[in-house]
Each structure stands twice: as structure tokens, then as C-alpha cells.
Amino acid sequence: MTKTYKIAVIPGDGIGKEVVPEGIRVLEAVGAKFDIAFQWDEKDWSCERWQATGRMMPEDALEGIRGHDGIFLGAVGWPTVPDHVSLWGLLIPIRREFRQYVNLRPVRLFEGVRSPLADRAPGDIDFMIVRENNEGEYSEMGGRLNKGTPDEVVIQENIFTRKGVDRVLRYAFDLAQSRPKKHLTSATKSNGIIHTMPFWDECFAAMAKDYPDIRTDQFHIDILTAHFVQHPDWFDVVVGSNLFGDILSDLGPAVTGTIGIAPSANLNPEREFPSMFEPVHGSAPDIAGQGIANPIGQIWSGAMMLDHLGHPEAARAIVAAIERLLAEKGPRTRDMGGTADTVAVGKALADLI
Ligand code: NAI
Numbered sequence: 001m002t003k004t005y006k007i008a009v010i011p012g013d014g015i016g017k018e019v020v021p022e023g024i025r026v027l028e029a030v031g032a033k034f035d036i037a038f039q040w041d042e043k044d045w046s047c048e049r050w051q052a053t054g055r056m057m058p059e060d061a062l063e064g065i066r067g068h069d070g071i072f073l074g075a076v077g078w079p080t081v082p083d084h085v086s087l088w089g090l091l092i093p094i095r096r097e098f099r100q101y102v103n104l105r106p107v108r109l110f111e112g113v114r115s116p117l118a119d120r121a122p123g124d125i126d127f128m129i130v131r132e133n134n135e136g137e138y139s140e141m142g143g144r145l146n147k148g149t150p151d152e153v154v155i156q157e158n159i160f161t162r163k164g165v166d167r168v169l170r171y172a173f174d175l176a177q178s179r180p181k182k183h184l185t186s187a188t189k190s191n192g193i194i195h196t197m198p199f200w201d202e203c204f205a206a207m208a209k210d211y212p213d214i215r216t217d218q219f220h221i222d223i224l225t226a227h228f229v230q231h232p233d234w235f236d237v238v239v240g241s242n243l244f245g246d247i248l249s250d251l252g253p254a255v256t257g258t259i260g261i262a263p264s265a266n267l268n269p270e271r272e273f274p275s276m277f278e279p280v281h282g283s284a285p286d287i288a289g290q291g292i293a294n295p296i297g298q299i300w301s302g303a304m305m306l307d308h309l310g311h312p313e314a315a316r317a318i319v320a321a322i323e324r325l326l327a328e329k330g331p332r333t334r335d336m337g338g339t340a341d342t343v344a345v346g347k348a349l350a351d352l353i
């Protein structure tokens with residue numbers, strides 16, 4: 001019998017509205033082949049909605065999707081709404097309310113794609129970033145005193161809990177365990193940040209004892225960014241706090257050619273709540289409305305959703321289609337040096353499947 005999944009679809013803003021339909025097109029194509037059906041529950045939660053109603057999403061929004069099987073999101077943010085309003089009004093509440101404490105972001109150099117780094121070949125860059133997604137530097141604790149005066153004081157607190165750090169580290173160790181290289185790198189800054197980062201390092205060292213067959217190392221975030229550029233072949237799984245993971249996961253895909261192909265999964269590993277799948281990139285106001293956005297990041301995010309839903313072979317079929325399209329010089333968008341539009345790339349991938 002065909003399995004039907006109920007998926008909340010949030011195209012959001014800007015190019016989100018252009019790449020999400022291509023993600024759905026490819027998921028429908030792979031679903032037809034592997035006997036998987038989707039019920040798409042589309043939501044208009046966005047900056048447009050904020051301007052009309054004063055809220056990014058309705059008050060009872062999350063209640064309404066709590067029982068869904070997944071969330072497929074494009075991008076959120078538009079220049080007419082402050083970015084902290086759009087982020088804290090939509091994306092962060094979903095990640096927290098549904099305890100999606102792992103943000104998993106693959107970084108891979110494909111055959112047929114030119115890396116901005118000289119002399120890097122496919123196979124040289126193939127690693128996973130595990131970003132803590134619920135706490136850390138992205139916290140609403142703090143405040144502003146004497147606003148706008150010479151005596152202004154601004155305080156922003158970081159939140160690191162033992163439970164929160166251990167659970168994301170556990171996920172990263174288990175992921176490293178499942179990969180041939182069995183190598184885990186931790187991003188830290190325990191020289192400058194004297195409370196939270198030494199704590200992070202202690203938790204990392206303690207957990208490493210449970211995984212004697214995993215090779216571990218750690219770097220301060222500043223030199224780690226340099227290593228991403230000079231030695232991307234060193235990495236297998238990289239775990240970082242919310243902020244460090246965010247920065248590394250724009251840099252990683254950039255060294256593989258374009259952020260336009262980078263996918264991500266916001267995972268609730270216990271599966272008590274729906275997980276959310278979205279490209280790493282944002283709403284790209286500079287190119288929105290032109291139909292030239294690269295849909296591959298969205299489409300690959302769809303593959304991560306299928307993997308999470310328990311269909312690894314269907315997920316692999318999508319990644320294999322992306323590999324073929326890129327290797328065989330199929331249509332590609334401007335950010336990859338081509339002239340194809342968003343829809344042409346989506347259709348080409350659906351055809352390959
Ligand atoms: P961005 O990722 O939207 O754009 C950065 C650059 O990459 C731009 O030059 C853009 O044209 C290019 N780019 C991004 N995605 C592309 C694609 N699929 N194809 C071709 N080119 C692509 O980041 P930016 O400019 O910092 O943020 C724009 C808005 O998006 C802001 O409101 C920001 O808050 C929001 N944002 C939302 C995210 C999300 O929904 N998860 C993540 C990052 C930013």
C-alpha cells in the first residue's frame with residue numbers, strides 16, 4: 001500500500017517561493033517511482049503575512065502542524081521586515097517548539113562543479129556539519145539599558161546546558177561512528193570565551209571516551225574557518241554551537257562552488273515532533289522574482305526529508321539525479337555558470353528520476 005505523508009509546506013519569502021515548487025516536483029517524481037505519496041499542506045507564513053497581520057504566522061500555527069510528518073521550508077526574510085523579527089517570528093519558534101536540536105548540513109564537491117579553491121577534485125570535499133540548533137548564542141536573554149544615550153548598555157547572554165550540549169554531541173559522535181572515516185572535529189573558542197566554550201570542550205572530551213574508535217580533534221573557530229579553505233579534505237563530521245555551526249555551514253558550501261546547492265535538515269532525532277527540511281540559503285532578495293534561483297539546495301533538502309522518513313533508496317535516487325545532472329553538464333543556473341532558469345533545472349532533475 002502506498003504510504004502517504006502529510007507535509008507542511010512553507011515557501012516563505014523571496015526565492016523560497018520559486019525553489020519550493022521545484023522541490024515538490026522532484027519529490028512527486030521520486031514518490032511515483034517508489035510508491036510514496038504526499039499530502040502538501042501549504043502555509044502562507046512569511047514577511048508578507050507579517051505586513052498584513054502583524055504576525056509571521058498565526059498564534060496557533062504550530063499546534064496545527066504538530067502531528068504532521070515533516071515540514072518543507074523555502075526561506076524566510078525580506079528587506080521590509082527586520083531580520084530578527086522574521087527569524088524569531090517563524091524559524092526559531094519551529095526549531096525550538098519541535099525540539100529540532102540538530103541542524104545537519106552536508107558539504108560536498110560534486111563532479112562537474114568548479115570549486116573556487118584551486119586544485120580541488122570531487123572526493124576531496126565530503127563532510128557533514130552538525131550545528132546545535134536550540135540554544136547557544138541564539139538566545140533572547142539579555143537586554144538594553146539607557147537606549148540611545150551615551151550610557152547605553154547592551155547584554156546578550158549565551159545559553160549552554162549540559163543536556164543541550166550532550167545531546168547534539170551524542171548525535172555527532174553517532175554520525176561519525178556510521179561513516180568510514182570515523183573522524184569528528186569540534187569547533188570551539190575556549191581561549192576567548194571563558195565559560196561556555198571550556199564547558200563545551202569538557203563535554204566533548206568526556207563523550208569521546210565512550211567512542212574509542214573515533215578519531216577526534218578540535219580547533220578554535222578562527223583557524224577552523226581557515227582550514228575549511230586550505231584543507232577541506234581534513235574533515236568528516238564537524239560539530240559546532242549554534243553560531244559557529246551557522247557560519248561554518250555557509251563557508252562549507254561556498255568552497256564547493258555555490259551556496260545554492262546546500263541542503264539542511266532540522267532534526268528532532270527522537271521523532272516526537274516533525275522535523276524541518278530547508279536549503280541553507282536565505283530568500284536572496286537580490287535575485288528574487290527573476291526565476292533564476294538554483295533549486296538544488298531545496299531539492300536535496302527533499303532527499304534529506306525522505307531519508308528521515310525512512311526511504312533511503314528514494315533519497316539516494318534524488319542525490320544520484322543531482323550527481324548526474326552536474327556531471328553530465330545538464331542545465332544549470334547562473335550561480336553555477338549556466339543560463340538555465342529555476343524551473344528548467346527542477347524539470348531536468350524530475351526527468352532524470
Ligand atoms: P542569502 O542566502 O539569501 O543570499 C546570499 C547570496 O547568495 C545572494 O547573493 C544570493 O543571490 C545568493 N543565493 C542564495 N541562494 C541562492 C540560490 N538558491 N541560487 C542562486 N543564488 C543564491 O543570504 P542573505 O542575503 O544574507 O539574506 C537574505 C534574507 O534571507 C535575509 O532576510 C535573511 O535574514 C534571510 N535568511 C533566511 C534564512 C532561512 O530562511 N533559513 C537563512 C539565511 C538568510
Ligand code: MG
Pocket residue numbers: 246247250280
Ligand atoms: Mg545561515
